[in-house]
Amino acid sequence: MQWSKLFIPTLREVPAEAEVVSHQLLLRAGYVRQLAAGIYSYLFLAQRSLLKIEKIVREEMDAMGAQEMLLPALNPAEVWQESGRWDVMGQNLFRLKDRFDRDLCLAMTHEEVMTTIARGELRSYKQLPQIWYQIQTKFRDEPRPKSGLLRVRQFLMKDSYSFDLEPAGLDASFDKHYEAYKRIFTRCGLEFVAVEADSGAMGGSQSTEFMVASDAGEDFVVVCGSYAANLEKAVAHPVPPAAPDPDGEFEPEPVHTPGVKTIAEVADFLKLPASSQMKSLVMMADDKPVLALVRGDHQLSETKFASVMKAREIRPALPHEIRELFGADPGSLGPVGVKNIRVIADKALEGRRNMVAGANRDDYHLLHVTPGKDFPVEFADLRQVAIGDTCMECGLPVAIRKTIEIGHIFKLGYKYSDAMGLRVQGPDGSDVRVIMGSYGIGIERILCAAIEQSHDSNGIILPPAIAPFQVVITPVNNGDEAQKQAALQIYQACQSLGLDALLDDRDERPGVKFKDAELIGIPFRITVGKKLAQGMVELVTRKSKTSEDVLVAEAAELVGKLCR
RNA sequence: CGGGGCGUGGCUCAGCCUGGUAGAGCGCCUGGUUCGGGACCAGGAGGCCGGAGGUUCGAAUCCUCUCGCCCCGACCA
Secondary structure (H helix, E strand, O other): OEHHHOOOOOOOOOOOOOOOHHHHHHHHOOOEEEEEOOEEEEOHHHHHHHHHHHHHHHHHHHHOOOEEOOOOOEEEHHHHHHHOHHHHOHHHOEEEEOOOOOEEEEOOOOHHHHHHHHHHHOOEHHHOOEEEEEEEEEEOOOOOOEOOOOEOOEEEEEEEEEEEOOHHHHHHHHHHHHHHHHHHHHHOOOOOEEEEOOOOOOOOOOEEEEEEEOOOOOEEEEEEOOEEEEOOOOOOEOOOOOOOOOOOOOOOEEEEOOOOOOHHHHHHHHOOOHHHEEEEEEEEEOOEEEEEEEEOOOEEOHHHHHHHHOOOOEEEOOHHHHHHHHOOOOOOOOOOOOOOOEEEEEHHHOOOOOEEEEOOOOOEEEEEEOEOOOEOOEEEOOEEOOOOOEOOOOOOEOEEEEEEEEEEEEEEEOHHHHHHOOEEEOOOOOEEEOEEEEEEEEHHHHHHHHHHHOEEOOEEOOOOOOOOOOEEEEEOOOOOHHHHHHHHHHHHHHHHOOOOEEEOOOOOOHHHHHHHHHHOOOOEEEEEOHHHHHOEEEEEEOOOOEEEEEEHHHHHHHHHHHHO
16 A cells, blocks of 8 residues: 555654553554544554454454354343343443333443343254354443553453353363464464453353553563462462461450551551551441451452452441441451451461450550450451462462453353353253353454553554554655655565555655654565665664665565564 | 543643733645755644633633543442
8 A cells, every 4th residue: 555645644742641652652653543531443554453453363263163243232231131230230331222211231241142142042952062252342331441442431352152061161162262362362472471360259160361461551460480360369378477476375465555556556566567467357248247357468359358258249348337346446456356247367367376456445456366266267368469479389489460451261150041041952851051151352452462562762563463564665765766666666566475565655754754654563664765776675674673685676575474 | 439630723732820812843735945764944724722601891811610531549241
């Protein structure tokens, strides 16, 4: 294509509203324009890149035997009411009414519709397994869209759904996706990590997220050697307590601690490190109070807590609730003498003795509190992994990294098939429940992640597989007939090799053309200039900023090799 | 939803405090000179200052309300 005829509105300055790099560059390079908060128009370059990403996704999905469909984005309320998600999704679901006052929504995923199709049509075990997928626009009424294309209200997603007869079949479908996802992200040129993820309180035995390290991300993952998990789910050995527990059989002993409330203040006042204290957190799990205990220097993981409680909704208790339940204010709370409230402690407190806790009396703490002896307790993993923790597998310190989630694969189990009555007839004529999995990929997020991961002060650096064009041919002076002809010749040679080539035939100064080509991230540039007299042109690699002189006749073929 | 910031030509921003109906750079158009890293000269087009109401002789500027966008937090199948 000829640049002079294209709409590629590059910007010299960064639009004020863009904060994260991928957002700034997508705007500057003329890929996207914003229509409203979290709603973007994908212009020519973005669309080309997204189509290439989709093509890779399709090839790999098709290769595993998945079948592509296209389902409605506009859904009747009924199917969402059947699955229960009409209520569960709350405000995140875009809802609307039609002219007859019927409730509708814009789908944020397609479990309901897929299950509706499956239960109407799948009748025999012989028809299983099935894997169905689609690439389409999803809608979510995000409370706070942000970070350019990373958290938006309308976005493209590849979602697939597997239907199997038994758990082993689901495992196989899950594994197929796992492998396909690795190939997809590798082909897209991304450095990614697959991590264990929290599968939520409602069903689902296993889930894996695919993450790309980036400061623009919103998720944290814990990684070390072969271990990788979302921070919400990660486990690791805590650093040992800073001081040994006092030896001996003691009874809890009140100590006056006026105005001493926080862990740090208690540590200072009693000259005992935070790790010798029990942090008492009053939580409401589905509106029932629970006292959660973690080591003083540890943090409660709300995800783990919710999961242990099997609660749909958890929140910290309000000050007045705490007062009513404990007779004391936060800062003096503890587990001793607590009645009719479930007490659950993090595993790091198991085996500890003679620790410090609040006395449930304002301005008092207790010394020598031992879990199990001084109060009944159950133990569970409640703690969020922290920097300094060591890996359960290799013993080395774990790293915590900020990441962008680009894919998530999920064993759903029977949640939707049970809720919506999806069964098939088994070999013996009886009804068999169908077990499902769901698997998502954020299409735009792949593009964003690629940009976040690979850019420099001049702009985007895209891998050839997902760049809108693989090569740009730039005659330094398009008014020079010899240069113009040579550029055209190379351009045509690229095309005949099947390369996506762009001919920069604009009547611009060379600096402008170089800057633009670099900004929009085209991996290779062939510059036709002075050396044409010797039959040579320059092949410039965007990523390495290196340049080599090549023969006019060989330029296209060289680029072809580099793109493979 | 809580906290903060910002809305002035296409983009970046000044002007607002101390009211007198708008300015710069870039971009755009025309002509010319240029042509290996976002050229130069000359000429030109383009905004009623997010919106509504109020105060005032007079409002981009002061007051009230409202809409939108961004950031932090809460939230995030």
